Amino acid sequence: MATVVVQQHQVPLRQSPTPPPLGAALTLNIPRTSTPVPNKHIPYCPAGSAPPSSQTITPPNSPQAKSSTAQPRSVLHPATSHTKLLNTPPVFGISAKTLSLALEQISTTPLPDPHQVFPWLHGLHAENQIQLAFFVAKKKWLRRTPKCLRAITIVKAGGDLSVSRLKGSVAPDEILSLCDNNDKGFLECDPREGFSVRNFHIQAAKIARVSDIIVYGDQTTDQRIIKSVAERASIVQRRWRKELESSGQCLEHFNTFVLTTPFEEVEREHPELIAVDSAGKPTAQSMDFLQWERDEMCEMSKASEFTQGVYQGPTPDWNSVAENHSGNIFDVFIETGDQAQVPDDECLSSRLQQLESSDSVHVDFPSSGSILPPSWSTAEVDGLLCMCRWIYDLTHPDNITSISTSTRQQSPKDQDGDIQMTSFAPPEPRKVLIHCADGYTESTLLSLAYYMYAEGVPVHAAWLQMHCERKRNFFAYPCDVALLTSIQERILSESPARRGRLIAQKGSDDPPTWLSKMDGSLPSRILPYMYLGNLTHANNPELLRSMGISRILSIGEPVSWDQKEKDRWGAENLVLVDKVQDNGIDPLTDEFERCLEFIGQGKKDNTATLVHCRVGVSRSATICIAEVMASMGLSFPRAYCFVRARRLNVIIQPHLRFVYELLKWDEHLQLQRAGNEKGEGKDRSRGIKREMEWQSVCREIACMNRPYARS
Missing domain, CATH: 3.90.190.10 (Protein tyrosine phosphatase superfamily)
Structure with a gap:
């Protein structure tokens, strides 16, 4: 949650790296098809110049407000053109066809200009003096609910959105206070304290106040629950309108509707309305931001060869690999992770022996950022170099060193103790995948170290060549840069590419000045x-x-x-x-x-x-x-x-x-x-x-950010 720091001189607004904690009713705790992308963090993001003093708080200049446009027309308005299901409070019935037409109309109607809906959408609580002073100062008319908004909020009675979910639907407790002792009825979503311009989690509740509300249930939902939620929504809408009228505001009537078409029929006749089907499977009509981000990440970091026989990429989907044997093109899978230890010679020799009798082997290696200067041990550095040699021998069979030694040690002997004759045909080069969950973070240390070893280049050259020439996007921790810079001389002295000056040096090994100015990224x-x-x-x-x-x-x-x-x-x-x-x-x-x-x-x-x-x-x-x-x-x-x-x-x-x-x-x-x-x-x-509509976009962003937010 952000706060304003008021000092004599202008300083940036201090804002926490995360959005404000979500309340119990705004948990957005909806089951997802995938876990968040790992290793992400929300950084500190300055919000601009702070007010000059605590007595005079003047917000930055904003465009002059224009007169609000009339509310957009709606298929649902007037409600009297639809079947009335209840008189008191009034609840109307609509079919799936009408709902489809109404949503189509909403999606093809331009949104109001930003100045007509902001700062109201930021969340202006009457008791939040910091937020009010910054955004509206003495212009109380800016606090008014915009007249130019008319949206549709779909509520699933019962609240289980993991199955039978219509596009954009929310649970009742995301917009309504279900306790009768709440006079307003709509969920109190505006923050009471602190300053934030990223209140994504409140937008569904705010837009519900200027929405026609449509309640539906699936085949398992008790009709009494649907009726109860619809009655509550209708009562709350009228309380809200009465409150606005008492403060001199006047909005058009918003109404509550019940979808009378059974969900199975909606699923059959109007698939464009379905986000999650009755079996709990997302449809092509839905867009789960978490899953889409993961798909984009995998596309961005998909496995590619960055030096002979060695690839870097995300951890494979083993189920897909098992279903399609031809997709398993790698002989060695090296997974980098926080729990792994540096493998010793015995472990590598064992994996090598397994490789002779199986299609592939798996090896674990510590993740980036796990070998910390200045406390790293000689054994850790020895293990890193040993791993580089092992990978190089696998991918360069014409330059066998450690593999030949290991293989001889494991070669079977006859009854007289003599080593059995083996074929002298050179082994085939192997393909190695260095992988981790996101395809770059945990695997960067080993990939950079191996590139330096295999290509015989210093750390700064390896960094640029992998990014610019090999087109790998990656993140390196500052401690990784410090480690590789410290052991660079040893890596290059053992590099096969520099053995006997087989290649010309591509410049000085001395680090350029830009390297010292970097934080790792x-x-x-x-x-x-x-x-x-x-x-x-x-x-x-x-x-x-x-x-x-x-x-x-x-x-x-x-x-x-x-x-x-x-x-x-x-x-x-x-x-x-x-x-x-x-x-x-x-x-x-x-x-x-x-x-x-x-x-x-x-x-x-x-x-x-x-x-x-x-x-x-x-x-x-x-x-x-x-x-x-x-x-x-x-x-x-x-x-x-x-x-x-x-x-x-x-x-x-x-x-x-x-x-x-x-x-x-x-x-x-x-x-x-x-x-x-x-x-x-x-x-x-x-x-x-x-x-997607505004409230759905914001809801998805809030769901994406929640795993990284601090409670």
């Missing part, structure tokens, strides 16, 4: 021509040049370069988008086309652009998502997961307003594509259709 390659990074990356121009990056797009945070360095890069290759803080107020939409044009020019020039802000998770991530959407034709949800997977160990965190702006950008791109296809004289509005 390279900028994240999102696309071949676009990298996402932080201010530390941007202030390491030597590293950027070494990576083939020659253009810098700074979002709100200028680089600290001397004039000589700026002249070396050229003014045309440096762009600063100024006065954009990560504060939930400053917009980025107006800068999208300018930024994407700059990135696109780098692509045309066959060079790469670094997009950065301070941390590389919000402002710059928003620009990168916008580029992925534009260049790849992806919807916001898919582009978000695409970029999030490729940011490696850092979780991107565009705040609520940026996410909303990206959904509007999605609409803009769809209209643009529709115009290009149909011509300017056609009805371009038909090109708009959101894949």
